[in-house]
Amino acid sequence: MSVKGKNILLGISGGIGSFKACELLRLFVKAEAHVRVVMTEAAQHFITPLTFQSLGAEEVSLDVFDPKPYSLEHVAWSDWANILVIAPCTANVIGKLANGIADEVLSTQAIAYAGPILIAPAMNVKMYNNKAVQRNITYLKSTGVHFIGPETGALASLITASGRMSEPGTIFARARQILLGRNDLKGQHVVVSAGPTREPLDPVRYISNYSSGKMGYALADAASAFGAEVTLVSGPVELAPPPGVNVVRVETALQMQDEIDKACAGADYLFMAAAVADFRPASYQKQKIKRSGESLNLTLQANPDILKSLQKNRPRKVIGFALEVENLEARAHDKLRDKRLDMIVANNPSEEGIGFGSDFNRITIIPRGGKTVRTERLPKYELAIKIIEEAINLSHAQPVPQIQPGAPGRHVPQIQRGRARGGRTYKRRP
Ligand code: CTP
Numbered sequence: 001m002s003v004k005g006k007n008i009l010l011g012i013s014g015g016i017g018s019f020k021a022c023e024l025l026r027l028f029v030k031a032e033a034h035v036r037v038v039m040t041e042a043a044q045h046f047i048t049p050l051t052f053q054s055l056g057a058e059e060v061s062l063d064v065f066d067p068k069p070y071s072l073e074h075v076a077w078s079d080w081a082n083i084l085v086i087a088p089c090t091a092n093v094i095g096k097l098a099n100g101i102a103d104e105v106l107s108t109q110a111i112a113y114a115g116p117i118l119i120a121p122a123m124n125v126k127m128y129n130n131k132a133v134q135r136n137i138t139y140l141k142s143t144g145v146h147f148i149g150p151e152t153g154a155l156a157s158l159i160t161a162s163g164r165m166s167e168p169g170t171i172f173a174r175a176r177q178i179l180l181g182r183n184d185l186k187g188q189h190v191v192v193s194a195g196p197t198r199e200p201l202d203p204v205r206y207i208s209n210y211s212s213g214k215m216g217y218a219l220a221d222a223a224s225a226f227g228a229e230v231t232l233v234s235g236p237v238e239l240a241p242p243p244g245v246n247v248v249r250v251e252t253a254l255q256m257q258d259e260i261d262k263a264c265a266g267a268d269y270l271f272m273a274a275a276v277a278d279f280r281p282a283s284y285q286k287q288k289i290k291r292s293g294e295s296l297n298l299t300l301q302a303n304p305d306i307l308k309s310l311q312k313n314r315p316r317k318v319i320g321f322a323l324e325v326e327n328l329e330a331r332a333h334d335k336l337r338d339k340r341l342d343m344i345v346a347n348n349p350s351e352e353g354i355g356f357g358s359d360f361n362r363i364t365i366i367p368r369g370g371k372t373v374r375t376e377r378l379p380k381y382e383l384a385i386k387i388i389e390e391a392i393n394l395s396h397a398q399p400v401p402q403i404q405p406g407a408p409g410r411h412v413p414q415i416q417r418g419r420a421r422g423g424r425t426y427k428r429r430p
Contacts, residue, residue: 003176004032009081009113010057011106014042017088017122017165022047022055024087024168029056031176036061036077038106040093064105075112084113085175088122088165091133097145098136116178118146122165129162148174151359152238162240167359169379177225177385184392185228188268191315192220193260193306195235197253199280201298202289210349210356211275213237214380215321219271220245222384226392231263235274253277253303260306264313269391271319272307273345279303307339319391322346332366342394343367345387353377365390 008028012021028035037057039049049060061077078084086093086106096107097117110117119140127133128150141147149166165171194216198206213234220232221242230245233256241247248263250256253276264270279300289296307320320341322332325348332346346364349355354362354377361380365373367390375383 003028003179006033006082006179007080008033008035008175009077009084009109010035010037010052011084011086011089011093011110012037012039012043012047012052013086013088013090013093013106014040014046015088015090015122015165016046017120018043018046020165020168021087022051024085024171025052025055025057027168027172028175031172034058036080038062038077038109040104040106042090042092061105061109064108075109078109078113078115081113081115083116083118083175083179084110085118085120085171086110087118087120087168087171089119091121091123091127091130091136094119094121094133094136094140098139116144116146118148118171118175118178120148120165120171121150121163123150123163125159125161125163127163146174146178152240167379170359170381173379173382173385174225177222182225183227185223185226185268185388188228189231189266190220190223190228190269190271191231191233191260191263191267192216192223192271193233193235193256193274193276194220195237196275197235197256197277197303198251199253199277199303200251200284201281202285202287204288207277207279207281207300209275209277211235211237212357213239214357214359215361215384216271216273217242218380218384219273219387222381222388223269223271226388228269231267233259233263233274253280253306257304257306257309261310261313264310264315267313267315269317269319270310270315271321271387271391273321274306275323276306277303305339307341317342317391317394319343319345319387323349325350329364329366329372332364336366336368341368343370343391363387367394370394 010025012018025035035057037052037060039062049062052060097110100111102108102111148171150162151164151166152162153164154160195213196209196211198208200206217239220230224230224244232245232247234247234249248259250259280303282299282301318341320339322335322344324331324346328346328348332344336344344366347361354360359379360377361383362377363375363383
């Protein structure tokens with residue numbers, strides 16, 4: 001996908017996130033798009049027009065009464081642009097757009113603009129949660145304005161909360177998608193699973209894993225941007241639900257299996273990105289387990305393999321994920337075969353700077369009977385787009401293989417498998 005030759009109107013309003021708009025501009029310029037920048041007065045307190053000019057903006061507009069950029073008409077740029085991207089977008093500019101106020105250069109251009117608008121909000125969390133701001137966002141969404149973020153992370157005030165502008169790569173990917181009008185999944189139902197499961201041990205403890213759910217949420221968001229009706233079956237995570245996605249929340253693997261089975265009735269795709277706990281405590285203790293002695297033995301019982309046990313509600317295309325810290329591709333191929341998948345996406349969470357909790361990942365996509373794709377380190381939203389594109393392109397030339405009784409399994413040490421059936425025993429060390 002390319003945005004080569006497209007006209008991008010980049011609106012910058014007053015927020016510290018405006019420094020990230022420099023990188024966003026670079027991404028558009030690198031992709032050979034034409035970029036014009038519109039800055040509010042507040043934005044100019046944070047960053048100078050010269051910065052954007054130096055980075056490749058063809059023109060920078062600062063004032064409604066600046067005659068140069070507008071030729072004869074003060075809103076001429078809005079006829080020129082293929083998309084208006086406002087990043088960062090403050091509560092103030094959101095409020096103006098929602099209420100038809102045009103009292104400075106950016107809101108004037110925006111209100112005169114009839115094409116697609118992408119807004120990347122950035123503000124203090126208290127402002128973001130303000131009821132009037134939320135009402136304005138809801139209203140703009142209902143008129144077709146696209147939003148991306150904000151993300152949860154360290155804000156300018158150094159507290160960690162929702163309000164941080166999305167990463168430039170993520171905004172770029174979304175803008176590209178809107179520009180190219182991808183509607184490939186229109187009318188299709190996509191089910192995505194995300195996050196960890198929690199397997200309760202007693203009223204205050206559970207067994208779980210480090211999954212943040214970011215990859216699954218990015219997939220749900222991207223599938224929705226491709227026009228799909230999306231159901232996201234989510235384990236417990238700290239992420240805001242993607243707009244327009246139906247979220248079903250679960251805790252345990254058994255609940256996840258149940259909800260996935262229901263959601264998959266009539267579905268076209270399943271992206272099984274959840275990190276399902278393979279084992280649960282064999283028994284739940286109604287009372288908090290008391291400390292006694294220097295060790296504690298826990299008996300665990302295997303959870304069902306949700307992918308493997310998909311039966312009558314199996315969607316047309318089933319995509320699994322593989323977390324591997326060694327022999328990545330060989331093991332992913334085994335899981336592809338063993339779980340009768342159409343495609344598998346493998347990654348190694350132990351590589352530095354990617355995987356669990358990170359906004360980035362590096363993945364290997366293996367379609368059944370197709371060509372393996374190995375990506376560089378990219379933001380998860382961009383990877384989600386790639387994964388969906390590969391899934392759309394999957395041909396069904398090869399039928400889903402049937403499990404042969406007694407067929408060889410995967411590269412799993414026999415001793416683990418044997419123990420797994422009878423319950424695995426863990427010992428807490430003193
Ligand atoms: N999966 C599943 N049900 C489980 C465990 C995993 O449906 N009980 C799915 C995951 O969502 C993923 C794929 O199977 O799409 C592979 O998961 P992974 O954790 O990599 O492998 P496991 O099958 O659990 O095998 P192992 O942990 O031994 O590598």
